[in-house]
Amino acid sequence: MTARLHRLANGLTVAVEPMDGVETLAVGLYADVGARSEPAGLSGLAHMVEHMVFKGAGARDARALAEAAEDAGGSLNAWTARDQTVFHARMLAEDLALGVELIADLVRAPHLEADELERERGVVLAELGEARDTPDDIIFDQLQAAAFGTQPLALPVLGDEAGIAAIDVAAMRDWIATRYCPDGLILAAAGRIDEDRLLALAESRFGDMAPGAPPLPPEARFVGGATHDRRRFDQTHIAFAHPGTSTTHPDFHALGLFASAVGGGASSRLFQELREKRGLAYSIYAWTHSYADTGLLGVYCATARADAAAAYKLAGEVLRETAGTMDQRELARARAQAKAGLLMGLESVASRCDHLARQVQVHGRIVPAAETVAALDAVTLDQVRAAGAAAIDGGLATATIGGGKLAKAA
16 A cells, blocks of 8 residues: 655654555654764763653553553564664554554653662663673674764764763753654554544644754764774674765665675675685674765674684775676675565564655655665666775774774775
8 A cells, every 4th residue: 555644734744654464553753863963971861761751651650651552462662773763662453542642652741750760870871781791782883983983973872871870850851852853753654554543643642742843963974993992702893884875875775785795695795705715704794874964884793813804804805806896696686685675674564664764764755665676776787886986995994892903904
């Protein structure tokens, strides 16, 4: 069925995609703000607010919130990213109203009590400590810092000890009031949905919000650099990145296809060269990540400490060689993987809801899957090679955990 876009009088966007053959739905409120929008000195604020709203909202305490969703067989959750915060529910079709009610209470009527904040502060610090003890998790925060230096985009979503300690109830209330504004919010739903019912619920729960837009974060610029965490683990973890593309850059699809060809699966060049032929790594892959203003082309590798320098050097050589010699067969494989990943993902109501909201956030409209497939089909081999070469020549950021400094990758 056709996805549709609506806008309330106050600017809040409603995106809906009814799906045939399902009995469930996913609904979420997607805010255009995340960790990169946090005020100076309050690193971790967006994530803390996401935690704290579940401690009580509307007429329900923390337990009642959880029970309201689970008594109906559903789930209620949230996540924070650098450029997005999401509150979502997965419900049976008949419980759409409950899902919207719970989400609205979280963002519009959270209790935010000081004693609960003190307890949750300890939980978040424990989460931060757990992440720091997980090399293949925290290394990406360290890579982000190496890539963007002192800019807000470099800050970790979980925050740091100083920022977490400085957060108080007033800061959380100010964050909600100034960042969760209608012009920066999308209520998206997919599955067995009555569109008119969703619009009525959106109007009743969000229509009285005062119009407004969240402040835009400062634009980010790739600066490059290196971080080295010398703690000893069983392996050395390596991540390096070159500047990538923004979400709307003309080379967005070309660079994604390059990353897939060079490190997107067991048939990719990185996997074949470093794992299969040389035995230098168990885990290695390439990826891209894009924001509204910038992006990254990255590689991650876990290797024995004795092999770290060789693995790092060879991975850089493989990237550069691929930019010059990638062939049509590799492009066809990467294209097939990209299309399959898109279309398979859209078979899930939750994934379709997320995809729907993200398309609206990035493009300001609902982009049909067929249009994306056509865009992927239109990318040429020369464009993919050129996008890869431009990224590689644009600079380098490196992060390592469990080893010392490495010689610069090729």
